[in-house]
Amino acid sequence: MTHFDGWTAAGLMFMASAVAPMRYLAINVAALVIGLALLALIVRNRRDAAGTGMMVLAAATALLATMLSGTMIDGVARWVSIGGIVLQPSLILLPLMVAAFARTRDAAGTGGMVIAAVALALQPDRAMAGALLAGMAAMAIAARDRHILVALAAAAAGFAAALLQPDTLAPTPYVEQAFGSAFAVSTVVGLGALTGAALLLLPMAVRGDAALPVFAATWLAIFVAAILGNYPTPFIGYGGSGIIGYLLSLAALPGRLQDTAGGRHRSPADSRDGPDRHALLAPTAAC
Numbered sequence: 001m002t003h004f005d006g007w008t009a010a011g012l013m014f015m016a017s018a019v020a021p022m023r024y025l026a027i028n029v030a031a032l033v034i035g036l037a038l039l040a041l042i043v044r045n046r047r048d049a050a051g052t053g054m055m056v057l058a059a060a061t062a063l064l065a066t067m068l069s070g071t072m073i074d075g076v077a078r079w080v081s082i083g084g085i086v087l088q089p090s091l092i093l094l095p096l097m098v099a100a101f102a103r104t105r106d107a108a109g110t111g112g113m114v115i116a117a118v119a120l121a122l123q124p125d126r127a128m129a130g131a132l133l134a135g136m137a138a139m140a141i142a143a144r145d146r147h148i149l150v151a152l153a154a155a156a157a158g159f160a161a162a163l164l165q166p167d168t169l170a171p172t173p174y175v176e177q178a179f180g181s182a183f184a185v186s187t188v189v190g191l192g193a194l195t196g197a198a199l200l201l202l203p204m205a206v207r208g209d210a211a212l213p214v215f216a217a218t219w220l221a222i223f224v225a226a227i228l229g230n231y232p233t234p235f236i237g238y239g240g241s242g243i244i245g246y247l248l249s250l251a252a253l254p255g256r257l258q259d260t261a262g263g264r265h266r267s268p269a270d271s272r273d274g275p276d277r278h279a280l281l282a283p284t285a286a287c
Helices: 003-017 022-044 052-069 089-103 107-122 126-142 146-164 178-185 187-199 211-228 240-252 255-261
Strands: 071-073 076-082 085-087
Touching: 003 022, 022 240, 052 076, 052 089, 052 107, 076 089, 085 240, 089 107, 089 126, 089 211, 089 240, 107 126, 107 146, 126 146, 126 211, 178 187, 178 211, 211 240
Parallel strands: none
Antiparallel strands: 071 076, 076 085
């Protein structure tokens, strides 16, 4: 069992102990299965990095479309409804976009980061705007090319704009404030939830790739937002978007980390990768 399988199980136990509807548990399990299948498919069909910027731009356009025509609740438009299931596209797409941008930067990808910052500011979504800023800041610490600086400036402006707008959404049971709810069940459950969040940042323990600190900063910001405000808590709370988003974001990490996360141990023969060993997937594989 992988560390995110274990935390999904912990989340299921928390929701069961809190008497959440069984449908919620089933959706989280389905999201884990879908996310693992997508990750395996993407990694298997990974090609070179050409087109990564266009993939980022397309994903950013989807975030903007969510703001313009997505499901709106109390003046906030962060969701889309598919077959009666409500998804949050920013949780699914943004972590992958940020990690992909850390690996391959071009004009299209930079434009995607700017559009994403605008979309998150207008939705508004303080949590994901903060995650975008955290990822860009982590990137700027390591390098300061013009693509990063433009994206960082856009992310900072978008986060500031999101903060200036009221966020009046009340917490939804079993979705937001899941850490607090876990501690309300028991201290052991609460500590288990926090430990699980830390374990999801384990890829950062393997160094040497530009996407790793960006991956960690982005997901750390998402978890901090879930503690401080009424925002979804991936894996422990109800909602498949965070589960799928985390697994997809692993696709932008080095191949060795993907294999480790999936529970596969590479043989010496596996290490003889071609020149695109750390390349990102092409846009068609990412969708």
